[in-house]
Amino acid sequence: MTEATSTAHGAHARTVGAATDDAMRDLGRDLAALTRPGDLLILSGPLGAGKTTFTQGLGDGLGVRGSVTSPTFVISRIHPSLVGGPALVHVDAYRLSGADEIDDIDLDMTLPDSVTVVEWGEDVAEGLAEERLEIDIERHPDDTRTVHLRPVGARWTGAELPGEPGNG
Numbered sequence: 001m002t003e004a005t006s007t008a009h010g011a012h013a014r015t016v017g018a019a020t021d022d023a024m025r026d027l028g029r030d031l032a033a034l035t036r037p038g039d040l041l042i043l044s045g046p047l048g049a050g051k052t053t054f055t056q057g058l059g060d061g062l063g064v065r066g067s068v069t070s071p072t073f074v075i076s077r078i079h080p081s082l083v084g085g086p087a088l089v090h091v092d093a094y095r096l097s098g099a100d101e102i103d104d105i106d107l108d109m110t111l112p113d114s115v116t117v118v119e120w121g122e123d124v125a126e127g128l129a130e131e132r133l134e135i136d137i138e139r140h141p142d143d144t145r146t147v148h149l150r151p152v153g154a155r156w157t158g159a160e161l162p163g164e165p166g167n168g
Contacts, residue, residue: 016149017144017147018147028058029060030057031057031133034161035062041117041135042125042135043119043137044122045138048139049145051119051120054135059090062079065079087110089114092119131156133149133151136148136150
């Protein structure tokens with residue numbers, strides 16, 4: 001089920017259900033088709049919500065090298081493209097105490113040419129880009145998820161986000 005609401009920037013927030021891990025990966029693959037170099041995706045949700053599972057699908061859709069796993073202990077991993085597209089920069093901000101520490105990773109060097117995903121990025125990574133896609137994942141007791149996609153900035157205005165009906 002998809003539910004649309006407007007945001008202040010003219011883009012539409014979406015709510016998408018994901019019943020399984022495969023559905024989370026499919027959502028990531030679907031979003032990969034919309035991404036381009038310079039895109040920032042900020043993922044939030046509780047432990048076990050499916051942030052890394054979503055990112056695995058995104059990496060698969062982007063055609064990147066290497067297994068996408070949680071970068072909790074290394075903070076950041078770069079997965080180069082195998083198909084001539086942008087690299088996937090996968091960051092886990094769980095152990096970071098704030099925006100100052102995310103600056104130390106030097107994401108500003110890779111951001112323009114990559115698709116950057118920051119897990120646990122809420123209230124930490126927003127300063128990296130004025131235009132971004134904020135993704136909040138809720139995991140329910142039955143292990144299903146509700147994924148809230150919130151576009152921020154002109155880049156995402158009019159973007160046909162997964163689950164959104166076509167505009168003709």
